Amino acid sequence: xxxxxxxxxxxxxxxxxxxxxxxxxxxxxxxxxxxxxxxxxxxxxxxxxxxxxxxxxxxxxxxxxxxxxxxxxxxxxxxxxxxxxxxxxxxxxxxxxxxxxxxxxxxxxxxxxxxxxxxxxxxxxxxxxxxxxxxxxxxxxxxxxxxxxxxxxxxxxxxxxxxxxxxxxxxxxxxxxxxxxxxxxxxxxxxxxxxxxxxxxxxxxxxxxxxxxxxxxxxxxxxxxxxxxxxxxxxxx
Ligand code: UDP
Numbered sequence: 001x002x003x004x005x006x007x008x009x010x011x012x013x014x015x016x017x018x019x020x021x022x023x024x025x026x027x028x029x030x031x032x033x034x035x036x037x038x039x040x041x042x043x044x045x046x047x048x049x050x051x052x053x054x055x056x057x058x059x060x061x062x063x064x065x066x067x068x069x070x071x072x073x074x075x076x077x078x079x080x081x082x083x084x085x086x087x088x089x090x091x092x093x094x095x096x097x098x099x100x101x102x103x104x105x106x107x108x109x110x111x112x113x114x115x116x117x118x119x120x121x122x123x124x125x126x127x128x129x130x131x132x133x134x135x136x137x138x139x140x141x142x143x144x145x146x147x148x149x150x151x152x153x154x155x156x157x158x159x160x161x162x163x164x165x166x167x168x169x170x171x172x173x174x175x176x177x178x179x180x181x182x183x184x185x186x187x188x189x190x191x192x193x194x195x196x197x198x199x200x201x202x203x204x205x206x207x208x209x210x211x212x213x214x215x216x217x218x219x220x221x222x223x224x225x226x227x228x229x230x231x232x233x234x235x236x237x
Contacts, residue, residue: 001027005059006075008066009040009229011050013059015077021060022088025176029150030057031165032178034082037065037226038218039158049159052166060085064202065223069230079202083183083193086153089176091121093151099127101147103140103164104155105184107131113187132156137164145171152177155184 001024005012013035016024025032033039033056043050053059060080061067067079093100102110110131118124128147132155134140144152145168152168152175154161161179168177185191193199194207205223209215 003058006070006073006077008069008073009044009226009233011035011040011043011053011059013061013066013070013077015075016058016060016080017078018080018085018088021058021080021085022092025058025089026092028057029174029176031162031169032056032058032060032085032176033162034062034080034085034179034181035059035066036063036158037069038222039162040066040226041222042159046159049162052159052162055166056162064205065226067202068227072227072230073234081199082178082180083186086178086180086183087187089151089178090117090124090153093176094121094124097123097125098150099125099148100151100153101128101130101144101149102126102153102155102184103128103130103144104132104153104161104180105182105188106133109188109190110155110184112189113184116187116189137167141167141171144168150175153183154179155181157181 004015006015033053043053061077062082063079070077090100102114110129114126114129127149128144130140149172154165156164158179165177165179186193194204198204198207205219209219
């Protein structure tokens with residue numbers, strides 16, 4: 001299976017379906033970026049971050065903003081929720097007890113998230129757990145590198161997690177690594193995902209904004225501005 005990407009604001013996004021993306025990355029391990037409008041915005045202001053996205057091994061469209069942006073440009077690509085993708089990766093790697101590492105979130109959160117996953121998937125082979133509030137990157141990278149992980153889940157928020165993975169990839173070139181933002185908070189049971197109807201309608205962001213009004217500042221004006229830029233892109237302005 002070969003990658004087919006489409007350009008959105010100069011960034012290549014993979015057009016795989018959920019299942020195809022899963023098969024692809026399992027067979028071609030490397031860095032998975034779950035891209036959203038905030039990340040595109042950030043990368044446009046940071047050549048270093050743009051480079052990380054451009055060198056990723058798989059870029060999946062996470063969130064309705066990217067799906068709408070691609071639709072405006074005439075591409076029909078379904079969004080792939082990073083949290084669901086990562087959960088499926090955990091299952092797939094656990095089928096043959098491949099070692100999985102967890103890096104990120106507050107100490108009690110990551111601990112609880114791992115406990116819950118272990119209950120759901122008893123064959124999960126946890127080889128490393130590290131909360132996301134460490135000072136010494138070298139120590140964590142070193143420990144992770146020695147853990148032998150084949151799947152590395154990193155929840156440090158973006159772009160921190162993508163930069164971290166970029167470095168970790170050099171130490172574990174055969175591992176699948178994915179940055180998954182607040183997913184450990186959800187898996188720990190502390191944060192609830194939006195009800196399914198919101199997820200289906202692509203309105204998870206609305207639900208989260210109502211629940212956590214401070215997110216409003218993050219989403220606006222990023223989302224409308226992003227759509228505006230894509231429209232400009234379409235008409236070559
Ligand atoms: N986080 C972390 N270390 C940091 C900053 C953030 O481990 O230095 C964690 C934080 O505890 C949360 C996640 O990163 O679990 C970021 O969640 P957020 O909701 O910001 O991510 P999003 O999915 O919105 O990108």
